[in-house]
Amino acid sequence: MRHDTDFSSSSFWSLFRIFLVLGLTSFGGPVAHLGYFRTEFVQKRQWLSEQDYAELVALCQFLPGPASSQVGLAIGLLRGHYRGALAAWLGFTLPSAILLIVFSVSLPFLQSELTQGVLHGLKLVAVAVVAHAVWGMAKTLCNTPAKVSIMTLSAVLILLLPVVWLQPAVILLGGLLGYLYLTNETTTGTRTLPLTLSFSAANAFGVLFLVLLVGLPLFSQLYPSAALQLVDIFYRAGALVFGGGHVVMPLLQAEVVPTGLVDADTFLAGYAAAQAVPGPLFTFAAFLGATATGSITGWLGGVLALLAIFLPSFLVLAAVLPYWQTLRSSAKVSRCMAGVGASVTGILLAALYQPIWLSSILSPMDLALALIGFVALQFWHRPAWQLVLLGALAGGLLALSF
Template identity: 55%
Template sequence: MPSTPLDSYSPSSAWSIFLVFLRLGLTSFGGPVAHLGYFRDEFVGRRRWLDEARYADLVALCQFLPGPASSQVGIAVGLLRGGYAGSLAAWAGFTLPSALALTLFALGIANWGDAVPPGLLHGLKIVAVAVVAQAVWGMARNLCTDGARTTIAVLTACLVLLLPNAWAQLGAIALAGLIGRLLFRAATKPPVSTIPPPAHRTVAALSLLLFFALLLVLPVLASASAIQWLALLDTFYRAGALVFGGGHVVLPLLQAEVVPNGWVTNDTFLAGYGAAQAVPGPLFTFSAFLGGSMNNGSGSVLSAAVCLVAVFIPSFLLVFGVMPFWDRLRANRDVQAALAGVNAAVVGLLLAALYDPVWTSAIFSATDFALALVALAALVVWKLPPWLVVLAGGIAGWALTALL
């Protein structure tokens, strides 16, 4: 049978792009690596919107950028396929199903928390231990490939455990980038990009300017005002702008902001993080759960939407801003070396989060530890889908509470 011709430059309407990504948003379980596999099957294999080389280059670009790589690949595909409206349609279709599910879960806990079976939320927190442990192990194998990178990861974990605040985390990332530039300067020049520029470079430059302007201005406005909406915008924008390594790494950055400020209790935070593993789509929709869980009566659909949009704004600005310049960036050895150091530090951040708050807030007994081990084996050894492990963990937590 003759192959279908490549259709990457034939435009699609925003509505048709939305429907394609909506199906993916309803069915893409398994985290960012699995999402990239689903995208490849859909856009390279089935629809032939991209060839292998262009798709691989999009993945490389989005792994280079801070933020959720799978969502950014979706935004980039939508941008290439349908312009700026197409990028928004792709994001909405892929993101809304899990965002709505987690918002409803948050509002349910806030309004009917007493009706939740005892032990169910604790079971979700125990599953979160297994999920983060799996993420640490997988990222360490890929990103800490020698003694120097492993040392950066370990020292980063020690630093953020001794100085548990957001500034220490950001400082560790910046320092690791400087060390990486000195130690890991690439010996070979990467290949030239195969991504056709989707936008004029003036628009790209303005997007990058706005990205950095918001990063600098929002903290000033938030500190000078008592308006909580500004504080939410600042917190979630910074999380989306500064998270390297995928969705799991947003955990320590957000926990350091929302829990000490009293916006969300630590138990609710971890229960929501566990529940986020049971829904399809990007893990960054955990921000919608946090917005819907805000204390002092401020948690609502509106606050969930604010947090969700704020955490994804950097992804749009970076994709719009960097795609036309990607060929130069990936050929820059200093940039690649600094990124290697940052990636090692990201492993350290997640390792520290595995201990505090994930472990310290969930494992209180030998029974808890045993359940966490079973959940980890289910994910790593038995390869069960995360949503099934989460469901089983919640039921097991409820059953153990009832029996013991």
């Protein structure tokens, strides 16, 4: 596979445009987002190998915050340093954040049959995208019986024990099995990525992450203000949640509903709206910040909440990446990461069934449309954004015809 090794060549605006398209078209939740990213950056642009990408996904699964957004941040950081990370985050996050703030004053529209049909069509596209990602990753990362066995074990564990904390445990198990049983496997696909972050910068980011985590609650008590209260609530949510967007919901509910910042009905309506838009589910924070009672509301509240909930993701990622880069160059670690790649493929395979398949394939027509989408990606080599448009159109037409 050819790789574009000139990682510093991507300008802010070129990265922003790439991630903006993803932010406008990546429906289906975090697992589907990883499928869209793989199509864009591994298959289409060849910025990463399958092994590089699987390792990056595995790393972000261990960190607090939204794994898919952190993968995007990491790719932006590799392509364009801090400016690249900012471009990637803005492009991928702004569409859903803006839509959710707008939805805060137009929630009744979400209940129309046409809208529900369009959303269902987009779910079917997500099935095709994730199936395409599993197919491609399995061919590259699970190309021996031992790796297929690790993939299968990982998928079985996730399917039979569907608890959030199990995913990092399964990845650790995959790494251990890789170390023990993949001693004769080659890992020539792994290369040194041109990360320009220094260890001193990484340490500074790690210290800042901890200082804000401990300091914001103290300052919000000592100097009460609506803005500081919002930043404290959403920073802690982004810093302490593991498992992605859906897991942050109960943490945010406990912070904003009992305190009266957002009433229960509005909270649930906003959470439903967050499922309907492309991009990361963490942008639910923008809706809550915009609708919270107090002096900081509307667009300003939405922006503050959005920045606060994503800031920990960047700080933790920047603190960890240089150390991860050093570790992965070890031959022993390479064996572990080969097992991790197979394990990540198994986790993605399990997610294809639950929640994506079970929530999307409800009839033979649904299966037929998802199958066409998979074939279009895998064999006709159509871009994902075309499938998004066609899936929305098909879902809307089906809703109007029944």
